[in-house]
Amino acid sequence: MVEIRFHGRGGQGAVKASDVLAMAAFLEGKQVQSFPFFGVERRGAPVTAFTRISDDQIRIHCYIYDPDVLVILDPTLIGAVPLTDGLQPNGKIIINTQRKPEEFDFSGTENPSVYTVDCSSIALKHGLGSEAAPIVNTAILGAVAKATGLVGIDSIAESIMEKIPVKQEKNAEAARESFAQLMG
Amino acid sequence: MKRVLTGNYAAAYGATAAKVNVVAAYPITPQTTIVEILSEIVANGELNAEFIKVESEHSALAACIGAQSAGARTYTATSSQGLALMHELIHWTARARLPIVMTNVNRALGPGWSIWADATDSVSQRDTGWMQVYCENNQEVYDTTLMAYKISEHADILLPTLVNLDAFFLSHTSQVVDMIDQDRVDAFLPTYAPEYKLDIDNPRSFGSLTSPDHYYEFSYKMHKAHEAAKQIIPEVHAQFAKEFGREYGMTESYRCDDAEYLLVTYGTIAGTTMDAVDRMRDKGIKAGALKIRYFRPFPSEEVRSILKNAIKVGVIDRMISFGHEGAFFTETKAAMYGETVPLYGFIAGLGGRDVSIKDIESMVDKMQAEDPSNLIWIGVKE
Numbered sequence: 001m002v003e004i005r006f007h008g009r010g011g012q013g014a015v016k017a018s019d020v021l022a023m024a025a026f027l028e029g030k031q032v033q034s035f036p037f038f039g040v041e042r043r044g045a046p047v048t049a050f051t052r053i054s055d056d057q058i059r060i061h062c063y064i065y066d067p068d069v070l071v072i073l074d075p076t077l078i079g080a081v082p083l084t085d086g087l088q089p090n091g092k093i094i095i096n097t098q099r100k101p102e103e104f105d106f107s108g109t110e111n112p113s114v115y116t117v118d119c120s121s122i123a124l125k126h127g128l129g130s131e132a133a134p135i136v137n138t139a140i141l142g143a144v145a146k147a148t149g150l151v152g153i154d155s156i157a158e159s160i161m162e163k164i165p166v167k168q169e170k171n172a173e174a175a176r177e178s179f180a181q182l183m184g
Numbered sequence: 185m186k187r188v189l190t191g192n193y194a195a196a197y198g199a200t201a202a203k204v205n206v207v208a209a210y211p212i213t214p215q216t217t218i219v220e221i222l223s224e225i226v227a228n229g230e231l232n233a234e235f236i237k238v239e240s241e242h243s244a245l246a247a248c249i250g251a252q253s254a255g256a257r258t259y260t261a262t263s264s265q266g267l268a269l270m271h272e273l274i275h276w277t278a279r280a281r282l283p284i285v286m287t288n289v290n291r292a293l294g295p296g297w298s299i300w301a302d303a304t305d306s307v308s309q310r311d312t313g314w315m316q317v318y319c320e321n322n323q324e325v326y327d328t329t330l331m332a333y334k335i336s337e338h339a340d341i342l343l344p345t346l347v348n349l350d351a352f353f354l355s356h357t358s359q360v361v362d363m364i365d366q367d368r369v370d371a372f373l374p375t376y377a378p379e380y381k382l383d384i385d386n387p388r389s390f391g392s393l394t395s396p397d398h399y400y401e402f403s404y405k406m407h408k409a410h411e412a413a414k415q416i417i418p419e420v421h422a423q424f425a426k427e428f429g430r431e432y433g434m435t436e437s438y439r440c441d442d443a444e445y446l447l448v449t450y451g452t453i454a455g456t457t458m459d460a461v462d463r464m465r466d467k468g469i470k471a472g473a474l475k476i477r478y479f480r481p482f483p484s485e486e487v488r489s490i491l492k493n494a495i496k497v498g499v500i501d502r503m504i505s506f507g508h509e510g511a512f513f514t515e516t517k518a519a520m521y522g523e524t525v526p527l528y529g530f531i532a533g534l535g536g537r538d539v540s541i542k543d544i545e546s547m548v549d550k551m552q553a554e555d556p557s558n559l560i561w562i563g564v565k566e
Contacts, residue, residue, distance in 0.1 A: 019188075019358055022188060022358055023188050023358075026186075026188050026360055031359075031360055032188060032358070032359065032360060033357060033358065033359050034357070034358045035352070035353075035356060035357035035358065036356065038299075038300060038351075038352040038356065038536060058359070059320070059321070059455035059456070059458050059459050060455060060456050060459045060541070061320075061321075061350075061353045061354075061357070061452035061453070061455045061456050062456050062538050062539055062540045062541065063538050063540070065540060065542075
């Protein structure tokens, strides 16, 4: 079983990202589970969401404390909330940022692989959200597919077509572009 | 057909597959999406049912009682304060022997105002005469909803069923659910055709004054129906397994055969406990898990036969009966009357507090160390 924890801010689409990733893995025949940290939604407030992917039935029903993969939709969360708590040794961290992976210091976590991609610019280029609040959830999933190999980019695109109600093509294109641009 | 569904959608699609004739429900977090999707399903013609908009949960169940009395198969869903508001009619449903199926999303009662998981709402309805089931995952929610109609409507039972799922941990969590083709559901669950109903061509009186000469026997027969259910529920489970390949019991035991430390629980905590059992087994601790699905009728004999050979037994409750202990702990102890196995009661996860694998492992640590007469609160901030 692979456990993925998403960190974003209200309005960026972290919860939807966890659902779309789960659906993509389901399309590839996996057992999946996705759910948000159950709080009260507020735009801009830190949001956490979870996805589990497994070949076998998933029985566990608690939050993810020791993720294999961290997906950070908003780099301003780094240092503001304890993002890397429990990250498995050799875990993967995927960040929406203009910066390069080597610019991040995750000392305190054991040998993480850091990947970056500028999802905010990709989202804006495809007309997703506004300059003040780009919706980066679909773009970051291309990066997740590339960095983890958990699901294919075609499955992400298919899942977007199923789960995202508007601008489906644009969202799928954003995912494909971040898949191509990922650094790490 | 397999789909990825939330627990709430699994419940709604279960009711849809059961081809209910009437839906009457009032929205309440975290049940709301059940009502939303069912209103869509009825509006778009996928389900040929009457969707009755009501002004409260009390009216929702009242509408179901009326419709069910007239021979309709009905469905409603609620949670927490909504279930509490229904209370008077929850008694009425069972005593009128109406096989209504209701989904309850287990949510804490306020204040402090909480929308999160806690079983106090449904356990508070313990003595109403309803059967009660607790689900661990979304497949179980869908399957249990279908089976609940078949069990409730059995001529030797005729009692309503409350199907419980944990707020958010199931209601808003997406999982793979294998939905059954409609023609196969129809073969498993025929059209509801009660022997007695409100019928203007064949007038009868229901719910009239009952003297002490008869009320006592009414209650006796309800209890006998619960006893019959203990026989019929496994038969329906067996038929479901034969038709659709998924096995259920009134309880489900996991690695119990040679277990020294057995944890008894229900709902989503049961699934997490099974993973915790695997982790403890890897460390050389002989742990096991017993999931209780049916709280009413309570499968005492089954519980006793599984637990009696353990060295120690812990019962995890996501509720507290104030002034005493967790309700499942009380029932488990009663089922174990005469046995010598020490039993521990754990209170965990109230008001949606997360219960992790580490929390469950800590329970077995405490069972190895502490006095079994203690009621143990897990993770409480003193």
